[in-house]
Amino acid sequence: MSAGITSEARLVARTIALVSDLRAYPAEVSWVEFKENNKDPQLIGKLISALSNAARLADQSFAYLVWGVRDGDHAAVGTTFQPSVEMQNNQPLELWLAQRVQPSINFTFEPIDYHGVRLVLLKIPAAPSSPVEFDRTAFIRIGSATPRLSDYPERLRALWAKLQPYVWESGLAAQFLSGDEVLARLNYAAYFDLTGQPLPDNRAGIFERLSTDRIVQRDVGGHWNITNLGAVLFAKALADFSPSIARKAVRFVAYDGASRADTVIHRQDEQRGYAAGFQGLIDYIDGLLPRNEFIGKAFREDRPLYPSIAIRELIANALIHQDMTVTGTGPLVELFADRMEITNPGQPLVSPERFLDSPPRSRNEALAALMRRMRLCEEQGTGIDKVIASVEMHQLPAPDFRTEGNAVRVVLFGPRRFAEMSPEERVRACYQHAALRYVSGQKMNNSTLRERLGIESQNASQASIIIRQALDGRLILPADPEHPRAGYVPFWAGSRP
Template identity: 55%
Template sequence: MTNARDTTLLNELLLQHDETFWLEFKQNNTDPAMIGKRCSALSNAARSRDTDYSYLVWGIEDETKKIVGTTFQPETKKVGGMVLPMWLAQRLKPSIAFEFKTVTYEDKRVVILEIPAASGSPVLFEETPYIRIGSATPKLTDYSERYQLLLNKLRTYQWENEPAISRVSDDDVLDFLDYASYFRYTGQRLPEGRTAILEHLNADRLIKKGNKNSWDITNLGAVLFAYQLSKFGSAIERKGVRFVAYKGKNRAATVSHRLDGQKGYAVGFEGLVSFINGLLPTNEHIGEALRESHPLFPELAIRELVANALIHQDMSIRGAGPLIELFEDRLEISNPGVPLMQADRMVDLPPRSRNEALAALMRRMKFCEEQGSGLDKVLTQAEIFQLPAPLFLAAEDSTRVILYGPRSFAEMTDEERIRSCYFHAVLKVLSGEKMKNNTLCARLGIQPQNAAQASKVINKAVSAGLIKPADPERPRAGYIPSWA
């Protein structure tokens, strides 16, 4: 069945008098290599000219724009035993969210290939980038000025402002986005009338004006306030948060709970955190006077780490989103993209985010702490509940934070003790103090008569280059991080 928005799109494309850098018409030329090169060329050309999408259209006569129809069926066309979309996806780097659309128009079959503009880097086909110049598709590397122009455009690219879905009506916007949650979380009164609602959404860049009387819902609007992420296509759907709980201490254990987020981050955040907290076993924490039961991991730490994964993920990595895994003894939170700073300096250095608009709106809605204070609070919570310091890991294309359950000093590994010592020194220097033997004893639950155990940890942290004496001439002055 033909989608009404696809028919509208075809009508708009047919109004173009000539092929442009972002549009090309074909009748039945379906050579796979040609399609792959065009995907690279049109995607790169679209970003160079600040256009969100480019298109290849089959079933249209090139010269006359007459609709003649096509026999091309991309979903069943095979290339070396592989269907064409999969074949293309494997040869285009980085992966882009192209989409074939089939439209029945005047009783004839028309196929549209919608190609998003390049985002993180130039799009390559079989390791070669191409560009569109007139009706030619040369290698981008042969045109240094155009290559530099594209690189300059990519530096200013903002994923949040790009359209997740285009050409939607006023009613579609209100059907696709949970606008009531937007007004509630931002502390604004829900205005009367559709026009006023749309004006507010537009002001916060959740939607933007499209062609004629339509709207584009931006990636920011979709990923935060979608009633259902799948309505925006696979590229947005796969940004949903996934949660898996295991009955053991590794991924070979039985899965007890699984949740694949289908709502926007803002719409589903509170429910997700409550769901996780509801699964946590309790741990007895000894306060000043009473023994109290608390969840295994403090809720504030979970909120901050989940929000951090949402905000700092690399949105240009297709097919990946935040992942939360709960084990018997730890919680692991991963997001696509390497951190923008070294792992052991995330707490003290000024924060940097790939997604500034997303980060600002999440903080404005109070889903996380003010800029720069979130990880401080995670570490402070770990100290209050005597958990080992969280472990921050940077992999090739992802960032992972591991929050461990309570352990006594005897149960901690040497690495956990040294890491906890380092971050204790970081928190102390951020509050204008110095770490000392007695403060580390309190942090690690070491009895005063066993203070020599804390001294051994401090010596190992000094040897590892993580901390140093605050004053080498005065050993009792305490210790500070090596970078302080």
């Protein structure tokens, strides 16, 4: 496509390509529907509701209804439907529909000249904040049927689960504030510093950039709102906002023993927003960690007991993956005499066993995207890889990723000799080592596992026992069953091509 093409022509070309992609599906998917000439207003209204809700469930930004495409074979046959001239109850069709669709969504009808055939495309945004209803009833698309959403409670629950994070991030932490009040509550200088943007020399420029990243939004009468996203990231003091925001502060607690019943020797509730206070929190924790003496080639140096990169990545993960809709609690970091535990509220989106290899997913996409942009967490979801790699380099026991109640907990263990590790800990280290090797394009074998666990070569049988236990637990698989010396891979590698 030439550089001189007009924006209008580019839009037309994109629309034609979109229709071609939709026609290429072997069957109608839940968020796409084809019609020829059916222009029943009641049916169109139900389909707007059903397709919008289905799009949100399918993680699609839009749903589509196309007239002029035959349902059976998706052939482009053309249509006589003209939405711009259709009337219902003495009202233009589009207005009549808009009055009956709640919450209001910006659906649009678009006539298309598709390779000489006239089509009509209805573009429907995915449900934004609550299930989309038509005439006070929400619908859903299941196969070729359009039943009421309330008749399928499992889909209704799944839809709300998709909608709640969206609602939270775009919700309002404070409303109808003057410009001075906004700047007094937010560390806007940290926003510009962390995003690598020069600080504008006027207030209009500051608010333009903050609103672009949805930190604030314009309210009526020349006033402003601070979004939940803006407050939780850049608050000067989270306590200045409602309890639902204030309780999201990161808590740090250090004990003088291995139990929560032991004496608390340090406690800090980080009142700054996550982005504004992140480095300060990491530095504070690092300053409290026990140190080990490391002798290099020429110098002695003190190193923290736990790898700094592991702590940084795990705390960042706890911030961005927490379920913000769980009230009354936020991320918690606890330091014991023999371990560190990092807990965030909410069930994980993927199984803890798959944290290492799964593509990055977050309930809080805007928060995660902005923190990645500010380089406070990993861009490509490699944070857990770095955690496990750094743990192996420090010869520490394998971290434990687990679900406890309605929370995710990660445990980093202090140094422990191989003889002091439990069978479960040894097998967990074997699995994580195999997974880390696999994502690095390598295979685990007896030799690499011995090096990982500090087993001397004359005790190779000990590594063989651990490998057998991991095989029996279906955590690893032979890389090539016909060639035992080919090494081992994690259990999920067997499902990949």
